[in-house]
Amino acid sequence: MNELWDWDAAYAVLPELLLAFLKVTLLVTVVSTAIAAVLGLVIAILRMSVPKPVAVVINFIGDFIRMTPIVVQLLFAYWTFLSVDAIVIGIAVFGIHYSTYMAEVYRAGIESVPKGQWEATKALSMSKSRTWIAVIIPQALRATVPALGNYAISMFKDTPFLLTIGVVEMVRAGLTFGGNHFRYMEAITLAGVIFLLASYPTSLLISRLEKRLAYNY
Amino acid sequence: MNARLTKSRTALAGASILGMLLLAGCGDGQIDSAEGGEGAATGDTLAKIKDEGTVTVGIAGEAPYSFQEGGEPTGGTIAMHEEIFKNLGVDNVEVALVDWDALIPGLNAGRFDLVSAGMSILPERCEQAAFSDPEIMYTTALMVKEGNPKGLTDMDSVLKADDVKLAVLSGGIEAGYADKLGIDNVQSVGNAQDGMDTVAAGRADAFAMTAISLNWLADNNPDSGVEVTDAFVANIDGQEQIGAGGTVFRKGDTELIDAYNQELGKITESPETYVDVLGEFGFTEENLPPKDLTTEQLCAGTAG
Numbered sequence: 001m002n003e004l005w006d007w008d009a010a011y012a013v014l015p016e017l018l019l020a021f022l023k024v025t026l027l028v029t030v031v032s033t034a035i036a037a038v039l040g041l042v043i044a045i046l047r048m049s050v051p052k053p054v055a056v057v058i059n060f061i062g063d064f065i066r067m068t069p070i071v072v073q074l075l076f077a078y079w080t081f082l083s084v085d086a087i088v089i090g091i092a093v094f095g096i097h098y099s100t101y102m103a104e105v106y107r108a109g110i111e112s113v114p115k116g117q118w119e120a121t122k123a124l125s126m127s128k129s130r131t132w133i134a135v136i137i138p139q140a141l142r143a144t145v146p147a148l149g150n151y152a153i154s155m156f157k158d159t160p161f162l163l164t165i166g167v168v169e170m171v172r173a174g175l176t177f178g179g180n181h182f183r184y185m186e187a188i189t190l191a192g193v194i195f196l197l198a199s200y201p202t203s204l205l206i207s208r209l210e211k212r213l214a215y216n217y
Numbered sequence: 218m219n220a221r222l223t224k225s226r227t228a229l230a231g232a233s234i235l236g237m238l239l240l241a242g243c244g245d246g247q248i249d250s251a252e253g254g255e256g257a258a259t260g261d262t263l264a265k266i267k268d269e270g271t272v273t274v275g276i277a278g279e280a281p282y283s284f285q286e287g288g289e290p291t292g293g294t295i296a297m298h299e300e301i302f303k304n305l306g307v308d309n310v311e312v313a314l315v316d317w318d319a320l321i322p323g324l325n326a327g328r329f330d331l332v333s334a335g336m337s338i339l340p341e342r343c344e345q346a347a348f349s350d351p352e353i354m355y356t357t358a359l360m361v362k363e364g365n366p367k368g369l370t371d372m373d374s375v376l377k378a379d380d381v382k383l384a385v386l387s388g389g390i391e392a393g394y395a396d397k398l399g400i401d402n403v404q405s406v407g408n409a410q411d412g413m414d415t416v417a418a419g420r421a422d423a424f425a426m427t428a429i430s431l432n433w434l435a436d437n438n439p440d441s442g443v444e445v446t447d448a449f450v451a452n453i454d455g456q457e458q459i460g461a462g463g464t465v466f467r468k469g470d471t472e473l474i475d476a477y478n479q480e481l482g483k484i485t486e487s488p489e490t491y492v493d494v495l496g497e498f499g500f501t502e503e504n505l506p507p508k509d510l511t512t513e514q515l516c517a518g519t520a521g
Contacts, residue, residue, distance in 0.1 A: 180341065
């Protein structure tokens with residue numbers, strides 16, 4: 001009973017972990033990454049195209065979100081928006097929190113587009129929206145894809161914070177199993193292994209993508 | 218020079234391996250002696266506590282079962298154990314406060330003599346430890362906003378009502394009920410206090426938990442704006458979910474368990490004697506187990 005590892009317990013907990021992984025962890029990661037990727041781009045473009053005082057305000061809000069812990073934001077939103085499901089709160093908070101990081105990535109990507117490109121669009125008297133959509137964003141994205149991927153992995157590994165607002169994600173499912181069967185070792189170890197198995201190949205994929213997308217100026 | 222260096226390195230490696238072996242040997246020795254100690258305690262726990270005049274009980278600090286107030290242990294199962302052990306000639310009941318999950322492991326490691334927490338008698342727990350006769354019947358209740366605006370009475374009413382969010386304790390038995398009944402608008406909470414806050418703030422419409430705990434919470438937080446429905450026995454697929462709690466002992470402490478059960482029988486004999494000991498903490502005659510309910514049935518999962 002006191003042995004360090006019990007295969008029966010491991011087999012018993014694995015389906016529960018995988019279910020929580022598919023139903024919560026993966027769902028939150030995918031949807032929140034999509035939100036963060038789109039919202040981050042919107043923030044980055046807004047910041048560069050609105051008047052200076054407005055940009056300062058946007059900057060401040062972004063800094064504020066980035067400089068406060070995600071757990072605090074989760075709990076704050078959880079107890080403020082009472083009629084919203086905890087999982088929806090989780091997705092929104094993760095999406096918005098990481099969009100502020102992604103906005104920084106996009107900013108760096110946009111700034112890496114050579115000045116000549118901007119000048120060229122002017123010379124061709126392209127409209128502002130055409131400049132962004134046809135010229136700047138496609139070039140900026142190439143430089144930002146790897147960093148965005150890394151933030152997605154980082155978000156993936158942050159999903160256990162959801163247990164603070166009562167969302168039964170993978171770690172909470174493991175803890176519940178542990179509490180009922182007095183076996184934590186298997187549940188927590190397997191949760192860690194599932195995280196590793198999902199994030200390590202993703203990071204390899206991202207580094208391959210990075211090499212393929214790298215610009216040869 | 219080089220050869221000497223290699224030699225001294227080999228010696229160092231040898232010494233460290235020897236050291237590790239020694240440590241491992243000591244470790245083994247300690248485990249053996251601990252097991253020996255436990256072995257000696259097994260079966261002799263009754264003699265030991267009579268000898269010392271003190272019984273140490275493990276608690277998880279859960280009101281109203283066993284908790285500490287102003288440094289003093291108190292609660293329903295504590296009152297019961299003080300009564301029972303006084304009759305067994307042990308005047309002093311001491312507590313060891315640990316996490317809920319550490320109660321049975323701590324008991325088996327010999328940190329305390331029994332677990333005083335009204336722990337539910339469940340098959341998987343019976344594999345790890347021995348239970349006394351049933352002591353407390355567990356019925357379920359719902360904590361709702363004052364006035365019960367959604368008119369909830371039991372789990373079925375939650376299932377039938379539209380737009381009712383149910384809070385349950387993460388890993389609690391009610392979470393299993395909700396799951397089996399197909400109630401999917403569920404918010405899980407970490408502890409009873411969180412559950413009450415969740416209902417008080419309006420994040421959930423009802424919080425399902427053991428009636429005893431909910432009544433205690435509501436009585437001790439009169440300003441929280443919540444109330445507790447009448448207790449009910451949850452019904453899943455036509456099967457009444459009978460749950461009962463007892464005191465947990467180490468397997469093999471049979472003499473202690475027999476002596477304990479005999480004294481326990483004097484308390485569970487009639488509703489009067491039962492409420493006399495436990496009534497102060499909100500337990501009522503509804504919590505008195507029926508005479509035909511046995512620990513064997515509960516351990517086998519065939520009660521109800």
